[in-house]
Amino acid sequence: MSKWKDVKKVVLAYSGGLDTSIILKWLQTELNAEVVTFTADLGQGDDDLEPARRKAEMLGAKKMYIEDVREEFVSDFVFPMFRANAQYEGLYLLGTSIARPLISKRLVEIAHETGADAIAHGATGKGNDQVRFELSAYALNPDIKVIAPWRDWSFKSRTDLIDFAEKHQIPIAKDKRNEAPFSVDANLLHSSSEGKVLEDPWGEPPEYVHQRTVSPMDAPDEVTEITISFRRGDAVAIDGKELSPASLLAALNDLGRDNGIGRLDLVENRFVGMKSRGVYETPGGTILLAAHRAIESITLDRGAAHLKDELMPRYAELIYNGFWFSPEREMLQALIDRSQEDVEGDVRLKLYKGNVIVTGRRSPKSLYSDALVTFEDDRGAYDQKDAEGFIRLNALRLRTLAARKRNG
Secondary structure (H helix, E strand, O other), rough: HHHHHHEEEEEEEOOOOOOHHHHHHHHHEEEEEEEEEEEEEEOOOOOOHHHHHHHHOOOOOEEEEEEEEEEHHHHHHHHHHHHHHOOOOOOOOOHHHHHHHHHHHHHHHHHHHHHHOOOOOOOOOOHHHHHHHHHHHHHOOOOOEEEOOOHHHOOOOOHHHHHHHOOOOOOOOHHHOOOOOEEEEEEEOOEEEEHHHHHOOOOOOOOHOOOOOOOOOHHHOEEEEEEEHHHHHHHHEEOOOEOOHHHHHHHHHHHHOOOOEEEEEEEEEOOHHHHHHHHEOHHHHHHHHHHHHHHHHOOOHHHHHHHHHHHHHHHHHHHHHHHOOOHHHHHHHHHHHOOOOOOOEEEEOOOOOOOEEEEEOOOOOOOOOHHHHHHOOOOOOOOOOOHHHHHHHHHHHHHHHHHHHHHO
């Protein structure tokens, strides 16, 4: 591969699965490159990541990095995103999107530490992840080389990959000898399933597709009640018990899983131009979003709250499209974080059969005033006669337009 002829060492984002194991060997055989692997523990559910280390070592990786980045993932990526209430196309909580900049960040850092010439990833040429990985990498190191084997190699089918694996004695799990019924990505925030059995948007997802939640129909017939506490826009405690960011999200995931919360069946618009159908499960994130909006409802001024809601689709789109490290995302983040300085207090919720029901909210910095909203004697807190002038002033342009229409 002439365009990579100067590459001597590559840092590969390595999961330990079949595709990235094939990529590891392909980098060695086709590019004659030394390979360093990076495996991120993002809370994807792998109890033991040592098999990935052993497999990478067996395949000839010169150095293996396996890192628990769960706390960094939640505190520096997930929580800032949730301060914005970010949802792509009004529904998707961006679970896959928000993990990619962190992985890219570590790939670039490890490349610097090890003197590598390039980084590599296993994203395909049809999806969003290739864009997210590479935009993040270039934002952090404009001179980094990025190798995307799915865009470069000559393999045309799953059979070609299996043949290559067998030729180079790469272990193949039995269920990998046939194509998987769907593709799965997971981290502490969510799981996503795409492809194959899910490609027909009319077909109902089989129950076995769901990785993180019980069916709402099978959830307990009793309510689970919890209270989430916030400080500066971030959740800090559940039922009065303070937890680290990753521990808190994991606890919310357990509560959401048991109550059938957080399922989403979505046809979305990929950045690369096509529509795709995905099944997402974000149990803890769904609870967190409802609670965060509830505490904002009593602590944010109307103007600030409405401006945040206007900016949120743009902010969410930036994350979805891979622009986490862009100046515009950072500018929006500064505005959002400023809005969260007084977002603190408690939110009480009921969890029941797929539903998150807010039942109370309180804050020492609440803007809610009993004296203003009461239907009882307000003792001068609000003079209702003032409303007449307010209405007449706001109606002035509407009355002017109406008069012109009446006059023909």
